[in-house]
Amino acid sequence: MTEVVDLLQRLIRLDTTNPPGNETAAAELLRDFLEPAGVECELFARTPERANLVARIRGRGDGPSLALLSHTDVVLADAAEWSREPFGGEVVDGEVWGRGALDMKGEVAASAVALATLARAGWQGAGDLMFVAAADEEVGDGFGLEWLVQAHPDAVRADYSLNEGAGDRIELAGKVLYLCATAEKxxxxxxxxxxxxxxxxxxxxxxxxxxxxxxxxxxxxxxxxxxxxxxxxxxxxxxxxxxxxxxxxxxxxxxxxxxxxxxxxxxxxxxxxxxxxxxxxxxxxxxxxxxxxxxxxxxxxxxxxxxxxxxxxxxxxxxxxxxxxxxxxxxGTRSEIGGPLWDAVQSFVSAEEPGALAAPICVAGFTDSHWLREAFGTVAYGFFPARAMDSETAARLIHSADERVPVSDLELGVRFLRHAAQAVCG
The missing domain is CATH 3.30.70.360 (Alpha-Beta Plaits)
Known part of the structure; x- marks a missing residue:
């Protein structure tokens, strides 16, 4: 079993349904995973049970910073509608099952593993590499990233960020495209x-x-x-x-x-x-x-x-x-199409699948990325690559019964986040 699968299973088994959230349990689990690898961690909480984790590999101070954004809360899961226990974290036929596997504890686990493996290898960028595991994205009652940018702006200020929102692999007109969300309605x-x-x-x-x-x-x-x-x-x-x-x-x-x-x-x-x-x-x-x-x-x-x-x-x-x-x-925010973060996305896509192209897209809804864009002018993209599960299947599973994520997509995500950190932070 790979490290990212084990961590995701443990995250899924923590019921962080929002409301009430109880995201502190997830933040503490991530801190306990990251600190032994040498990653600096701090918890910020408006109330004790709704903690946000900010983890950091400090850079040399002469380059741009990159924040890996995520959230640890999930939506309600009615066990009667599921084929398996929604908070069981079972691995079945190469897929991890459970509420939040796609939205978005899978990316949480991949981000944590990316930081831990880079820290263990002694990597240090020119700029800071950060990982923000926020509370309260699903409801937005002011316990998560919205509160962090107001109450602790220096903890989450970043030049670039990566979040949920896209990354789907699609085939159209004989071309392979990976969608990268650069804006939101x-x-x-x-x-x-x-x-x-x-x-x-x-x-x-x-x-x-x-x-x-x-x-x-x-x-x-x-x-x-x-x-x-x-x-x-x-x-x-x-x-x-x-x-x-x-x-x-x-x-x-x-x-x-x-x-x-x-x-x-x-x-x-x-x-x-x-x-x-x-x-x-x-x-x-x-x-x-x-x-x-x-x-x-x-x-x-x-x-x-x-x-x-x-x-x-x-x-x-x-x-x-x-x-x-x-x-x-x-x-209702957008970031420029182009620059170091776009280059990191395109270079990864090309290396993983020669001939494939990154294509910009706008999210029809919105994510936590807008808080960083509005507060700091952060160039924020939604991109977590997925190719084992087609985008239409994934869309039907998010916020629905039998949510699950392929192990190979988790591992793909870890590779991308490591690549982006090294490409952007220097």
Whole structure:
């Protein structure tokens, strides 16, 4: 059994379901693994049971720093839906099973092993190599990286960082591509408040039902369309794939002509997306509601603002007796495509699989990377290579039953993180 498999099994067997998290147990396990290898470790916690680990191999002080980002919390796992114990960490047919195997204790284990093996070999870069195993990524209640950049900025400040978000190996148009996430959309949900007049449900004609008034607005939101645009990440992806970049209005058609997967990758990245997901009206069956509140999930492109989104939504819905309130803004950051970190990704891909290419992409959701980009201007990529399990299977397993990761992908990830550390830190 390899070191990364053993460590991942031990991490999976610690139930860090968030809420409540209890990530301190994972942080202490990682510290106990790393310190004997000579890696400097420190725990930072807003509350004792929600600790974040920051591990470091200090550099000589004359080069750039690299942070390997990860999180140790996981989402709920219902054992009744699983074929195996979700916190068992079993190895079956060359795969490690358990909640967090893909999201993202596998990368946690690989990052720790990369640091430990480099430290044991006596490696020292020109700049610091850091490993941040953060709490609270899945919920985001202010116990993890968001809190660290505010309360302990010097502990996590980095020139470059690597995190989850991409790394999938895909084959399209006769080419092998490894996706590298260089940007993320912003989560910018809105609350649509539709007004009416309450009354007794037995006499509907004397009231003005806000729920009924909301129905055509919800239907309109479900039909939302806007002119497509090509952000740099999608243009870069298409350039690697096609050797050329089509016009924005033709991009989806061209992608569909290549393969359904190509279209699935770029479609949510051509414009802001709008999805009504929750509605609340009367709390009693016999009361006609005077107010209906509809939660609308909105994801906007890097460079767009919630104010832009609000103007677009109002233009789409038209005038009416409703309010539209932005209730969150997270993510929506990007890093340059190119430079030392991009070169490290491309050189690794080429060495592991001659002829394969790294292709930029934007994450349709968002990760903790945005905290470093916003706080320090960090060049942050999402890249943890995976080729034994196809991307569509992995996508179905994340946050779902029977989550598992191939051992060979864990070992591939360790090799990449070691390579990136030596290439970027010098």
């Amino acid at each position: 912003m989560s910018s949900p809105f609350l649509l408040r539709v007004h009416g007049r309450s009354g007794h449900a037995s006499m509907p004609s004397i009231a003005d039902n806000a729920l009924v008034r909301a129905a055509p607005l919800i239907e309109r939101l479900g039909q939302f369309q806007v002119e497509p645009q090509l952000i740099p990440e999608v243009a870069g992806f298409l350039r690697v794939l096609l050797g050329d970049v089509p016009q924005a209005e033709n991009a989806l058609t061209v992608a569909r002509g290549i393969a359904p997967l190509a279209a699935e990758l770029i479609e949510p990245l051509l414009a802001m997306t709008v999805s009504p997901t929750m509605a609340r009206a009367s709390n009693k069956r016999n009361v006609i509601p005077a107010l209906c509140e509809v939660t609308v999930d909105v994801r906007i492109l890097p460079g767009q603002t919630p104010e832009d989104a609000e103007a677009t939504l109002r233009g789409w819905l038209g005038a009416g007796d409703y309010d539209l309130v932005n209730i969150e803004r997270q993510g």
